Amino acid sequence: MTTLAKPVVNKQVEKKPMEKNSVFEVTNLNLWYGADQALYDITMNIAENEITAIIGPSGCGKSTFIKTLNRMVEMVPIVKTSGSIKYNEENIFDSGYSVEDLRTKVGMVFQKPNPFPKSIYDNVAYGPRIHGIKKKKDLDIIVEKSLKDAALWEEVKDRLGENAYGLSGGQQQRLCIARCLAIEPDVILMDEPTSALDPISTLKVEELVQNLREKYSIVIVTHNMQQAARISDKTAFFLNGELVEFSDTNHLFSNPDDKRTEDYITGRFG
Numbered sequence: 001m002t003t004l005a006k007p008v009v010n011k012q013v014e015k016k017p018m019e020k021n022s023v024f025e026v027t028n029l030n031l032w033y034g035a036d037q038a039l040y041d042i043t044m045n046i047a048e049n050e051i052t053a054i055i056g057p058s059g060c061g062k063s064t065f066i067k068t069l070n071r072m073v074e075m076v077p078i079v080k081t082s083g084s085i086k087y088n089e090e091n092i093f094d095s096g097y098s099v100e101d102l103r104t105k106v107g108m109v110f111q112k113p114n115p116f117p118k119s120i121y122d123n124v125a126y127g128p129r130i131h132g133i134k135k136k137k138d139l140d141i142i143v144e145k146s147l148k149d150a151a152l153w154e155e156v157k158d159r160l161g162e163n164a165y166g167l168s169g170g171q172q173q174r175l176c177i178a179r180c181l182a183i184e185p186d187v188i189l190m191d192e193p194t195s196a197l198d199p200i201s202t203l204k205v206e207e208l209v210q211n212l213r214e215k216y217s218i219v220i221v222t223h224n225m226q227q228a229a230r231i232s233d234k235t236a237f238f239l240n241g242e243l244v245e246f247s248d249t250n251h252l253f254s255n256p257d258d259k260r261t262e263d264y265i266t267g268r269f270g
């Protein structure tokens, strides 16, 4: 009698696709504003060269969470934290950790475009100048590259000397992104970057964010679930300061694991 050989399983084929490296490893993060706790035991990894969306109802801690990633939240003096956030393997809460270096590498774009009352050129050159780049030739290269990467160059190249306030809201937001890119960050944190923009400017910024993913890791807070579904790779759903669910965006929106996520994405609350 002949026996059939067991099929040989090719381990290479069986392997899951490689997980990306993490830029941030957040472990048991708690945060208090005075006596009020705003974040509870958050544990999640944020992957390199991905767009991570943070969604959840108003007041659930989305902004607090992303502002913790570059320690901007500590500008509120009553803030206390526990747990750890490793950025490139180092705990950003360690004493002696340079917050200045962290904020150079982890840039931020806010809800409302906030250009400086300066020329378009000077807005972008501002950060590099602070970091000691003084030669006009070097600054010209950085300004052009940053504006190109922010998909704004063609619209402003002939009026770099004009005041940034003369730009439309959408252009101002892309200028703020260019300003952030000029200091060569690794990570860009975006706190509802399109909520003050019209639909066409919103689409332009969304397209830009998707292109930036090639070079940067992006964490974006959004109220807009369609936006999270359109542009992000992973989505985290926060509720009352807790991380309820964190998974691939397609999975979270099509087949969520937690009933509370399902209720939120189907509009039962929020």
Ligand SMILES: Nc1ncnc2c1ncn2[C@@H]1O[C@H](COP(=O)(O)OP(=O)(O)OP(=O)(O)O)[C@@H](O)[C@H]1O
Binding pocket: 033, 038, 056, 057, 058, 059, 060, 061, 062, 063, 064, 065, 076
């Ligand atoms: N500076 C502050 N001082 C005290 N409490 C604060 C401060 N900022 C936020 N909080 C509280 O922390 C909790 C989370 O707020 P946060 O702004 O992070 O939520 P959010 O999800 O970003 O809300 P929204 O979508 O409305 O912007 C809320 O209860 C809020 O009142």
